[in-house]
Every structure is written in structure tokens, then in C-alpha cells.
Amino acid sequence: MLSYLLSRLKYLKLLGQNYKLSQSNSTASKDKDEKSTTSYLSASLKNNLNLFKESLGNNYDVVIREFTINMPKQVDGALIYLTGMTDSKIVNDSILKPLMFESQLDKTTLTSKLDTIEMIRTTMLSVGEVSKSNSINDLVDNCMAGTSILLVDGCTEALLIMTADWKARSVDEPKTESVVRGSREGFIENLLTNTTLLRRKIKNPDLVLESMKIGQRTKTNVCIAYIKGLANPSLIDEIKRRLNNIHTDSILESGYIEQFIEDAPFSIFATVGNTEKPDSVAAKILEGRAAIFVDGTPFVLTVPLLLVENFQTSEDYYSRPYFVSFIRLIRFMAYLISILAPATYVALTTFHQELIPTPLLFSMASAQEGVPFPAIAEAIGMGVIFEILREAGVRLPRPVGQAVSIVGALVIGQSAVTAGLIGAPMVIVVALTAVASFVVPAQTDSGGVLRIVFVALAGFSGGFGIMIGLIGLFIHLTSLRSFGTPFLSPIAPLSVADLKDTFIRAPLWAMITRPSFIGSQDPKRKDFRLKPSPPSEKESQSE
Amino acid sequence: MKSVKKVVALMTTILILSLGTTGCWNRRELPSLGIVMGVGLDKSEDSGKLEVTAQLIKTSELNSGGTGEGGGGGSGGSSAYWNLQNTGESMFATIRGFTHKSSRKLYWPHNQVIIFGRSLAENGVQEYLDFFVRDQETRLEVYMLVAQDKASDILDFQPKLEKIPAVGISELMESQDANSQTCVTQLNEFVTRLMSPTTAPIAPIIKIEGPGAKSELSVEGTAVFKKDKLIGQLTKEETRGLLWAINKVKSGIIDVKCPDCAGTVSLEIIRSKGKITSQIIDSKPSITIEIEEEGNIADQSCDANLVAPDATEKLTKQAEKAILDEVESALKKSQKLKADIFGFGDVFHQRHLKEWTQMKDDWDEIYSNLEVEITVQAKIRRSGTIGRPATPEKEQ
Structure with a gap:
């Protein structure tokens, strides 16, 4: 089975190589095509426009505006741009208007020895970003990004006028990282x-x-x-x-x-x-x-x-350090709970019943009485059901999402226990796991995989299996690198000075150096002696 | 790609190997366990064989309301426990014999108490204890008790506050610190004493007191063993005398006469320390027991002002006297029984090894005539929230 999978993977890889080959062939041939035809502007506006029409096709959003420039003598010109990707105000007021009307008023340009295109660039266009090019490919590419192209009859160069502007979402509070204190700006798509x-x-x-x-x-x-x-x-x-x-x-x-x-x-x-x-x-x-x-x-x-970055939030540095340090530890604990709680429960109830305190064993045993499934089946089943509910809640439109959570809470939480299909302790463990997994959002995906792996290990060999799994996990984590930096630093390799911002968050005035393991060129972040203190008596007297 | 293949191969190997480990060891679901909470060992009245009573919990009944009067040997419908009985020759065979009667395999780690019936204890307990020490499921922290009569009766006595008799007994044992008149014994302590060549094992005595419906389970005093056979018992006062010496008094009440009048004053023990040392002077062995005690005035029935320095002094003397009397009575009883419950033999063994080799053979005789010096130093620390009692001040 596995060898089949491997051969399958190899096949895909081969496919990929073929694809790459064929692609490079096609791009090469395309280059050849372009070279054989004219890829540069000619002096004739008509020819140039034909070239553009050819390469831009008959796209409905391409605008080719032909007009006459009232220079000392009348010159034909054309402006090519994409509506929707350009700011029509700039096109109308800063390009078309000066070229068509205001150039008449300007007689000083009469005597200029500059060629037409340069004269237009230097004296007529009131747009910040203007450049020249004569390559059709370059011009088309820029046009696709929202730049307007000005062609003038008799010129072998065209002007690229920066007019790109389109509708974008406004800067908003990010949905994935909400904060109580701190900046509420979030990035947008632009x-x-x-x-x-x-x-x-x-x-x-x-x-x-x-x-x-x-x-x-x-x-x-x-x-x-x-x-x-x-x-x-x-x-x-x-x-x-x-x-x-x-x-x-x-x-x-x-x-x-x-x-x-x-x-x-x-x-x-x-x-x-x-x-x-x-x-x-x-x-x-x-x-x-x-x-x-x-x-x-x-x-x-x-x-x-680094791994520890997943447990840090921007807010950690805006709040005072004591509570933040406590919350950091809570986050580490919550992550461990989210990957280990169901596995520990399975190991305890199927292998190590002697470890459960007697009164707790009483309540667990009586809750588990008459439950038809073994603990491992319950744990995996409930884990999968939770993931289904979570995914449904994320994808569904908001009004339907509420219905999902009601169904989840009532059917899974309440009815399944009352009907004796699932033990109440398992529901509690799964709920705790679910809540804990949201504490470290950046690791929700790895947590989901690890949870199932650990439950399986615990179901096969109890606490021994969990231990094997943990050892494997740590071996894997120590082997990881991110752009040359060990993933587990500053814990492994240990860098004591950098622990100031790991499990706890030291006061800002004490975090004088940047983290050393990132390899910053300037290690010192701020001055020493930044610790605030009341003015000493001597100072206040002198004042 | 090659390393990936290697890793995949390794993972597959591990997974396949781990599949092989399933089922061949203790994977058991909670509902398949017959959780044993207490065990009673008796001598069968008919055949004289060993009769084992195991108390299992009925997990399905645990949460249904009511304590369920009268287990009736497992027939009672609503009780949360099931007393399962089996007779046999050897301990382990008898216990394994339960599988003929119980649908669930007995699970021992949560066992709370081992109770020996009196007649069984008189014939020796060692052969039955071996299972509890040797088996990997049983724990050494389990409480050991001796029933005044039959162990099975004790295990069938429904406590009023707990659903499971064995749990009730175990909780009872945990609250004995408050009087220090019961020698709370765990299996490991009992076995340690059993292993010593001279020290006599001890265990508390449990009995059903009172007639019929008004009867109560009560635990007090000490059963004294010689080797592994029950030979006698200590009263409440003698038990505390023993506990003073072996440094096991946690709390308790000492009642003394008021130094000024006829009333009674109760002193609450808050701290105590007992120390046993041995001397051999001119080849004559002797033992010194030093006891330090601190207490508070907890209660007084007269109107004397006991916080006055001279009254406190007198009170202290009386407390010392009371403690001394308790220890002496315990010593006298044990010397009469020739059972070294204090562990004097072990003290000599540790401190006077050379002389001990000569003494140990006739230790019983030496013990019964051993010279023991007892010194008691009591202190009265506080008098509660008031000083003198709430009576009109006497004019003097």
C-alpha cells in the first residue's frame, strides 16, 4: 500500500517535471514568436494601435481613446488604459484635458527643440509618475497593472502614466487577531x-x-x-x-x-x-x-x-508584564491540554485506572456504565464530530452557523449523554480540548493532527504510548529549522538571556537586547537604566 | 526522497509493531472492572476454611439516590455495593474463584481496607497477607483492621453517611487523628512490624456497637499480635499511651482534674513528640521514653481562673501525670502480653548491636522485665478565645 503511494508520488513528481519542461518549451517558443514579429513600437500610430489591439484582444475593459493633441501643429495621439483599474479623474483631468485643450494656450513650447513625446512629458502632464518605454510587452504588462499608455503619432516611444487605482476594502480590524488593547488596524488586499x-x-x-x-x-x-x-x-x-x-x-x-x-x-x-x-x-x-x-x-x-512566536501576541507587549506572564504560561498549558487531554483520558480509563483518585473513579465509572463504545472510539469519534461542527461553523453563512451550534450543543452534548451513547466525562474532555485549542490560534491545525495521533497512541499502549509520542514530537521539533534558526530556540539551543520573552514576558525596560538567535546585526535595543523610578529626594529639592 | 522513504518505512515498522502490543496487556474499559473497595477475611464457621468477602461497587447504582439500607450479601436491590463471598484453601485461589461468580474481573488498586475476622487473626494472618504484598494490583497503603467478631458483618454494615461500607471505614480511619486513641495502621506498617524479629504488629479494632437498629460502627483500641497471631488488645487509653511513645499522637483531648476545685479541664493536644532511646549500663538494658507535649485549654467545667501562672503550672503537672499514666498502662499491658509493641527490640538492635546478639534469643523475658524510664514534659500554650471562664469575677 505504502509502496503504491510512494510510486504514485513519484508519478506526480514526474508529471511535474514534464509540465515544467513543456512550459519552458512553450515560453521559449513564445519568445521566439515575439522576436520574429515586431516587439517594438514603430513610428506609425496606426500600426502601433493595431499591434496593441492584437495583443490586448477584444477585452471589454480595454479603452483605446484616440484624440488630437493641439500642439503648435495638431498631432494624433491615443490613450490606452483599463477602466476599473485606473482613476478616471486622473485620466480625464490630468491627461486628456491638458493634452486636448490647455496645450493651445501654451505658446512657450513653440520654440522648444524637444521632441514631441518629451515635450508632452515635461510640460503637459500633471501626473506624478510618468516613464517612457518602447517595448510592446513592457507596455502591455504595465497596462494590465492599471497604467495608462499614451501613444503619439510619429514617436517610437510611448509614455507610461501611473493612473492605477481601484476599489479596495477599507483598513479594518482584523478578524483573526482581535485585541483588547492596541492598534486595531489590519492589512487589506492592496x-x-x-x-x-x-x-x-x-x-x-x-x-x-x-x-x-x-x-x-x-x-x-x-x-x-x-x-x-x-x-x-x-x-x-x-x-x-x-x-x-x-x-x-x-x-x-x-x-x-x-x-x-x-x-x-x-x-x-x-x-x-x-x-x-x-x-x-x-x-x-x-x-x-x-x-x-x-x-x-x-x-x-x-x-x-520560532515555536514560541505562536504563543505571543502583540498585546503582550502593550499590557503590563505580570498578568501577561501568567497568560503566557496559560497559553502553553492550554496547548498541551488541547493535544494531550483526550489521550490522557483514554490512557487513564483503559490502562491506568489505579491512577484515578478513588472518588473520581466512582463518578467516572458510573458515568461510563452502559456506554457501548470503548474509550478510544469515543475519543476519536467525538474529536471528528467536533472538527465537523467547527468546520461547519466556519464555512456556513452566519445565520445558519447558529443553527449548527445549537444542534451541536443539544444533540452531541445533551442528548447523546442522556441516551447513553457517550459518557459525560468524555464530552467534558472534548469540550475542554476544543476550548483550549482556540487559545493558540496559530497552532490549531497542528494541534488537531497531534490530538488524533496521541489518542491513537494512548489507545494502543496507554501512558507509554503518550510518552513515545511526546519523545517523537520533541525530536521532530528540535530537528526543525526556519531560515537557519532552530525552531525551538531559545529553549533548544538554550539561550538564557532570551528566555526573557518566552515563558514569561520581562518588563520592557529589562528587555535591552534583541533576541540573539535571529541573528540581528545590532543586538542592543534600548538604553540601560530605563527602569522608571520616582525622582530622588536630592533632585526634587534642587527643583 | 530517499530520506522520506526511510522515515515512512520506520514509521510503518513502529506502527505495525505497536499493533502487536495491543490486547496482550491490561487494556480494560472502565465498565469491565469490578472495583474492589474492601476485603474481609474470615474463618468459615462450617468448614474452617478461609472465607473471603470482597466488596465491589455497583457503578450503576452509585448515582441513584439514597444510601440503600442493608446490602444483604448482595441481594439488596438499591445498595451501591455487592459483597461477594467465596471460600477456599489458599488466598489467591479463593480470590480467583470469584470469577465463577462475578461477571467482571476484580480490580484491586482502589481497595481501601483489609479486615481480619477475630478467629482468623488468632490463628495467624501471614499466609493471607502474602497476596496483598506480592500482587502488583494491590496497594500497601490500604488500612488494616481487626474485627471484634466477623469481618463479613463489618463489611455489610451500611454506614449512614457513605454509600459504600469500605469507604465509610476508610474515612473513619482518616478521622482518628482527632482522638489518637486508635492505632491507624496501613498494610506497609503492619508488614514492616511483621518482618521485625521482635516488634509486635498492631492493628485497630472495629466492632458493631449497640443493639439492632441503633447500632453503630465504632473503631477504637488496638489489637496486639505476637508474630502473626492475635493475642490481646489495648484499651483506648492504653492505645494512646502506645502512640505517645511511638510519636504518632496528632491531636486529642486530655481530661484532668481542676487544680483548685472539683471540676474537669479538657486540654487539647496540639503538638507532641515521642522519642525512645536505649541504654545498657553494667550489662543491664534499659529504655528511656521522652515525651514532649503542647496543649491548649479547650474546655473547663469549673469557674477557676486557670490562666493565672500558678494554676497553669499545676495544670501542666497534671497533664504530665495523665500522659505518664497512659504510657505506663500501655507498657504494663504489653509486658504482660510479652509483645514488644513499642519496638524496643529494634532500638537495641540499632544502637547496641553487640549486646543485642546475646539478648535477642530471650528477648521476651528481658522485655517483660525491662526497666523503662518515662519522662513527660507538657506545656500549656493558649486558652482559646477567652482567659478565665465566663463567670462573675471572684473577689479575693
Whole structure:
């Protein structure tokens, strides 16, 4: 069976190679085609327009506006743009209006020796971002991204006028990471807005936003953000290398990028982090990490990712440290509960009944009396039912979602116990597990898998099985790396100074250094002696 | 790809191997367990064989209301326990014989009490204890008791506050610290004494007191064993005398006469320490028992002002006297029984090994005539929330 699966995998891999080959063939032939035909503008507007019509096809959203420019002598021109991706106000008021009407008034240009296109660029267009190009491919690509193209008869170059603007969601509170205290901004689907949100947090020229395009067909904008002088250059090089290796036709979400660049694709643990919150991204890149923005998604990737980051929230640093430290420990505990509680229950009730305190054994035994299924079947069954309910609740429209939770609570929680199908303690254990799994949202997916694995191990060999599973889990965790950083650091390898922000969160004035394991170039974060204290008597007297 | 294959192969091996381990050991669901809460050992009246009473809980009845009067040997409809009886020659065979009668296999780790019937205890308990020490399911922390009469009667006595008699007895044992007049004994303590060549095992005595419907289960005093045979018993006062010396008094009440008048004053023990040391002077062995006690005035029936320094002094002397009397009475009884319940033999063994080798053979004789010096140092610490009693102040 397994060998069959493996051969199947190999087959898929071969398929992939074939696909890559055929694709490179096709792109090569395409290049050849383009080279054989004219890929550059000619001097004739008519020819140029025909070329554009050919490559843009008869798309309904392409606008080709032909008009006459009233220069000293009348010149024919054409503006090509996509409606819906351009700001019609800029097109009308800042391009068409000056070219068609206001140029008449301007007689100073008469004597100019500049060629037509340069004259238009320098004297007539009141748009910030204008450039020139003569390659048809380049022009078409830019047009697809919302740039307007101005063609002028007799010129072998065209102007690219930045007019891109489209409807986007407004900056909103993120749905996945809600906070009580702290910024409520969340990223949106627009890359420019997202990088702006970050730039607003870090007003520093050292914040570098490097852009690239990934995906042959989608041509998705991807942007690497880091702070020059903090982020390790080898980390940035490695990110660029991995991003450049992505030869795929489409990038629709940052999850695509994540799965192409992660260190351990077979692990159930993610080694690339993601967040919707600009303040989280800012904090992470200020620690020396790098962020990867992808156009079209509010989820921004951060690397390297450590296990402990899943247990931290941005709010931890905004609240005072005492309660936060307690909550950190609670989060670690809740994660352990979410993966181990059903397994422990199964192990206790089927192997180690002697470990249950006698009064508790009484209530558990009487609740379990007459239940038809063995504990392991109950645990796995209830776990699956819970996942079904959760998934239904997530996917269904909100009004129906309520019906699902009522059915879940009544049928599973109440009736199944009353009917004697399931023991009440098992319902409690599953409910506790479910609630605990929501405490660490970033690890909900790994928790779900581990829970089932541990229940199976416990059902086969009790506490011994759980122990074997835990040892295996820790061996696996220590083997993981995220962009060169050990996944379990600062716990393994141990870095005592960095434990200040792991199980507890030290006061901000005590966290003087950046985490060393990320490899930041400037380890010192702030001054010593920042601890606030009342003014000493001497000082107040002198005042 | 190669390493993935390796990992997959390894995982498969582990999974297949772990499949093989199922079923061949103790995987049991809760409803398949016959949970034993108490066990009573008696000598059968007809055949003289061993008669074992195992108290199982009826898990289905645990949550149904009412304590269910009268278990009636398992026939009572609403009681939460089932007393299962079997007779046999050996302990383990008798216990395994329960499988003929019980649909669920007996599960021992939660057993709370082992009760020996009197007639069985008089004939020796060692052969029956072996199972409880050797078996991996039984625990050494279980309470050991001796029934005044038959153990099966005790296990069938429905307590008023608990549903399960054995649980009632075990809770009763846990509350004995408050009087320190019962020698609460766990199996491991009993077996440790049994293993010593000289020290006599002890166990508390449990009996049904009072007539018919008004009867109550009561535990007090001490059963004294010689080797593994029951030979006598100590009263409540003698038991506390023993516990003073072996440093097991936790709390309790000492009643003394009021130094000024005819009333009674109750002193509550709050702290106590007992220490046994041995000396051999001119080849004559002797023992010193030192007892320190601290107490509070808990109750007084007269109107004397006991917080006055001289009254407290007198009271202290009387408390010391009372403790001394208790210890002496216990010593006298044990010397008469020739049972070394205090463990003096072990003290000599530890401190005077050379002399001990000569003494141990006729230890019984030495013990019954052993010179024991008892020193008691009592203190009265506090007098509760009031000083003198709530009576009009006497004019003097």
C-alpha cells in the first residue's frame, strides 16, 4: 500500500517535471514568436494601435481613446488604459484635458527643440509618475497593472502614466487577531496600502521595501520588507534566493509563497509565520526578521518563525508584564491540554485506572456504565464530530452557523449523554480540548493532527504510548529549522538571556537586547537604566 | 526522497509493531472492572476454611439516590455495593474463584481496607497477607483492621453517611487523628512490624456497637499480635499511651482534674513528640521514653481562673501525670502480653548491636522485665478565645 503511494508520488513528481519542461518549451517558443514579429513600437500610430489591439484582444475593459493633441501643429495621439483599474479623474483631468485643450494656450513650447513625446512629458502632464518605454510587452504588462499608455503619432516611444487605482476594502480590524488593547488596524488586499501601514509605524529610510513579481500568468507583486542594519544580510539573500526559485504560473495568496519557501514541507508545524496586524509585522522586523508582503491578501509572512512566536501576541507587549506572564504560561498549558487531554483520558480509563483518585473513579465509572463504545472510539469519534461542527461553523453563512451550534450543543452534548451513547466525562474532555485549542490560534491545525495521533497512541499502549509520542514530537521539533534558526530556540539551543520573552514576558525596560538567535546585526535595543523610578529626594529639592 | 522513504518505512515498522502490543496487556474499559473497595477475611464457621468477602461497587447504582439500607450479601436491590463471598484453601485461589461468580474481573488498586475476622487473626494472618504484598494490583497503603467478631458483618454494615461500607471505614480511619486513641495502621506498617524479629504488629479494632437498629460502627483500641497471631488488645487509653511513645499522637483531648476545685479541664493536644532511646549500663538494658507535649485549654467545667501562672503550672503537672499514666498502662499491658509493641527490640538492635546478639534469643523475658524510664514534659500554650471562664469575677 505504502509502496503504491510512494510510486504514485513519484508519478506526480514526474508529471511535474514534464509540465515544467513543456512550459519552458512553450515560453521559449513564445519568445521566439515575439522576436520574429515586431516587439517594438514603430513610428506609425496606426500600426502601433493595431499591434496593441492584437495583443490586448477584444477585452471589454480595454479603452483605446484616440484624440488630437493641439500642439503648435495638431498631432494624433491615443490613450490606452483599463477602466476599473485606473482613476478616471486622473485620466480625464490630468491627461486628456491638458493634452486636448490647455496645450493651445501654451505658446512657450513653440520654440522648444524637444521632441514631441518629451515635450508632452515635461510640460503637459500633471501626473506624478510618468516613464517612457518602447517595448510592446513592457507596455502591455504595465497596462494590465492599471497604467495608462499614451501613444503619439510619429514617436517610437510611448509614455507610461501611473493612473492605477481601484476599489479596495477599507483598513479594518482584523478578524483573526482581535485585541483588547492596541492598534486595531489590519492589512487589506492592496499591497501599497499594506506597505504604507508598515511605513507609518516605522518612519525610517532604513526600512527597505524591495519589490518583485512572481507568477508567469498572475504577475503578482511581492515585496520583501526589512530594516537595513538590523536584518542579517544572509537572511535577506536566502529569502531572495528562495523567492527567485519560485517558477509557477500563479500566486493568489501568501500561502502559495509560504508553501514554496518553507523549510520543512512535510512537517505539521509551519516554519513561516503570518499575521494580519501591521504592529506585529513592525515588531518582528524590528527584532531583525523580514516580512514578505503579497499583493491581494491581508496575510503577511514573517521569517524566521520560532515555536514560541505562536504563543505571543502583540498585546503582550502593550499590557503590563505580570498578568501577561501568567497568560503566557496559560497559553502553553492550554496547548498541551488541547493535544494531550483526550489521550490522557483514554490512557487513564483503559490502562491506568489505579491512577484515578478513588472518588473520581466512582463518578467516572458510573458515568461510563452502559456506554457501548470503548474509550478510544469515543475519543476519536467525538474529536471528528467536533472538527465537523467547527468546520461547519466556519464555512456556513452566519445565520445558519447558529443553527449548527445549537444542534451541536443539544444533540452531541445533551442528548447523546442522556441516551447513553457517550459518557459525560468524555464530552467534558472534548469540550475542554476544543476550548483550549482556540487559545493558540496559530497552532490549531497542528494541534488537531497531534490530538488524533496521541489518542491513537494512548489507545494502543496507554501512558507509554503518550510518552513515545511526546519523545517523537520533541525530536521532530528540535530537528526543525526556519531560515537557519532552530525552531525551538531559545529553549533548544538554550539561550538564557532570551528566555526573557518566552515563558514569561520581562518588563520592557529589562528587555535591552534583541533576541540573539535571529541573528540581528545590532543586538542592543534600548538604553540601560530605563527602569522608571520616582525622582530622588536630592533632585526634587534642587527643583 | 530517499530520506522520506526511510522515515515512512520506520514509521510503518513502529506502527505495525505497536499493533502487536495491543490486547496482550491490561487494556480494560472502565465498565469491565469490578472495583474492589474492601476485603474481609474470615474463618468459615462450617468448614474452617478461609472465607473471603470482597466488596465491589455497583457503578450503576452509585448515582441513584439514597444510601440503600442493608446490602444483604448482595441481594439488596438499591445498595451501591455487592459483597461477594467465596471460600477456599489458599488466598489467591479463593480470590480467583470469584470469577465463577462475578461477571467482571476484580480490580484491586482502589481497595481501601483489609479486615481480619477475630478467629482468623488468632490463628495467624501471614499466609493471607502474602497476596496483598506480592500482587502488583494491590496497594500497601490500604488500612488494616481487626474485627471484634466477623469481618463479613463489618463489611455489610451500611454506614449512614457513605454509600459504600469500605469507604465509610476508610474515612473513619482518616478521622482518628482527632482522638489518637486508635492505632491507624496501613498494610506497609503492619508488614514492616511483621518482618521485625521482635516488634509486635498492631492493628485497630472495629466492632458493631449497640443493639439492632441503633447500632453503630465504632473503631477504637488496638489489637496486639505476637508474630502473626492475635493475642490481646489495648484499651483506648492504653492505645494512646502506645502512640505517645511511638510519636504518632496528632491531636486529642486530655481530661484532668481542676487544680483548685472539683471540676474537669479538657486540654487539647496540639503538638507532641515521642522519642525512645536505649541504654545498657553494667550489662543491664534499659529504655528511656521522652515525651514532649503542647496543649491548649479547650474546655473547663469549673469557674477557676486557670490562666493565672500558678494554676497553669499545676495544670501542666497534671497533664504530665495523665500522659505518664497512659504510657505506663500501655507498657504494663504489653509486658504482660510479652509483645514488644513499642519496638524496643529494634532500638537495641540499632544502637547496641553487640549486646543485642546475646539478648535477642530471650528477648521476651528481658522485655517483660525491662526497666523503662518515662519522662513527660507538657506545656500549656493558649486558652482559646477567652482567659478565665465566663463567670462573675471572684473577689479575693
